[in-house]
Amino acid sequence: MDDNRTPAAADLDEPIGDPRAMLALLESQQREVLNAQQAPVIWMYFIWGITWFVGFLALWSGDADGNPWFTIPAYVATPVFIVMLVASIVASAVLGIRINRGVRGASVFSGAVYGISWSACGTAFAVLGTGLISQGLSPELANLYFPAAYALMCGTIYLGGAALWRDVSQLVLGLVLLAVGAASAFAGSPGNDLVLAIGVGGAFLIAAAALTVRRRQGR
Amino acid sequence: MDELDPVIHASARLKITATLATLEVGDQIAFPRLQELLGMTAGNLSTHLRKLEDAGYVDVIKSHQGRTPATYLALSRPGRRAFEDYREALRDLLGESA
Structure with a gap:
């Protein structure tokens, strides 16, 4: 009982809760911190989901042999795809920086390598595709190569992210992207x-x- | 039965240590970001951080970003251990220990 007389315990303005309330407070605070870190990730998944879904449906509908129900002129479909792609890249960069903002130290290196791997791999696959075209790859095969290369790139990097942050959502997403x-x-x-x-x-x-x-269930 | 650590056993300081414990070992967090995650006033947060620092649970690292002074915070090794012990003690009290 002597403990209660130490100066550190003399916070009379703070009611000391029962153990159950304190454990609940501890857990809810940690959950809130994790949720704050996860919010940008959910936005990224959402943005890229819309871009892949709408963007590639537009490309598919812009091809005469594609969508049997309606056709979008190619001069509309291609810019729609490109604008969505660029917007998503910019949004990801902005959101990515926010995930771990205010934190420095050991994990910064992992985060930076993860961030750089997107632009490094993206550039490498683009250069390879350009090289293949210069060596006679037909436009039809290039249409197969580029989107598949980027799906494989995303899948591979998500597997890296899963390993780095022990994140099952990235593991599942990575495997699905590789397969598709x-x-x-x-x-x-x-x-x-x-x-x-x-x-x-x-x-x-x-x-x-x-x-x-x-996230909602955890609250 | 374990006594609950009086330094941590106050709602404000429990929230602070719980938040700092989510950082990877070796990471530090900027004061404004910590304040945002806790929803506390700067004055209130400073007061409780000082108590945690006095107990040796929190490392306060003063640095500069350009010309602006910046304060970074992290649980010290004893602080992380004290937080884990505190959580264990709560679970013991509630009969939840493995």
Whole structure:
């Protein structure tokens, strides 16, 4: 009982709760911190889900052999896709910086390597594709290569993220993206656009929804 | 039965240590970001951080970002251990220990 007379315990203005209330306070505070870190991730999944889904549906509908129900002129479909892609890249960069803001130290290196890997891999796959085109890769095969390469890139980097942060959502997403990206070429062009819209776009949107539900349930 | 650590056993300081404990070991968090995560006033947060620092539970690192002074915070090694012991003690009291 002597403990209660130490100066550190003399916070008379603070009611000291019972153990159950204190444990609940501890757990809810830690959950709130994790939720604050996760909010930008959910937004990223959502944004990329919309971009893959709408963007690739637009490309699929912009091809005469694509969407059987309606066709979008290619001069509309391609810019729609490019604008969505650029907007998503910018949004991801902004959100990515916010995830761990205010924190410095050991984890900064991992986060920076993870962030840089997106632009480094993105550039490498673009250069490879350009090289293949310069060596005679046909436009039809290029249409198969580029989206599949980027689906595989996302899948691979998400596996890295899963290992880094012990994050199951990234593990599942990464595996789905690898499977869909690899299989998409078998659908041929422009069928691959539909496969990627549903497979990759759908996976991102389901991941966003699943994390949102889990977050609400945790409260 | 374990006594609950009086330094941590106050709602404001429990929230602070719980938040700092979510950082990876070796990481530090800027004062304004910690304040935002806790929803406390700067004065209130400073008061409780001083008590935690006096107990040796929190490391306060003063640095500069350009010309602006910046304060970073982290649980010290004894602080992290004290937080874990405190959580264990709560669970013991509630009969939740493994």
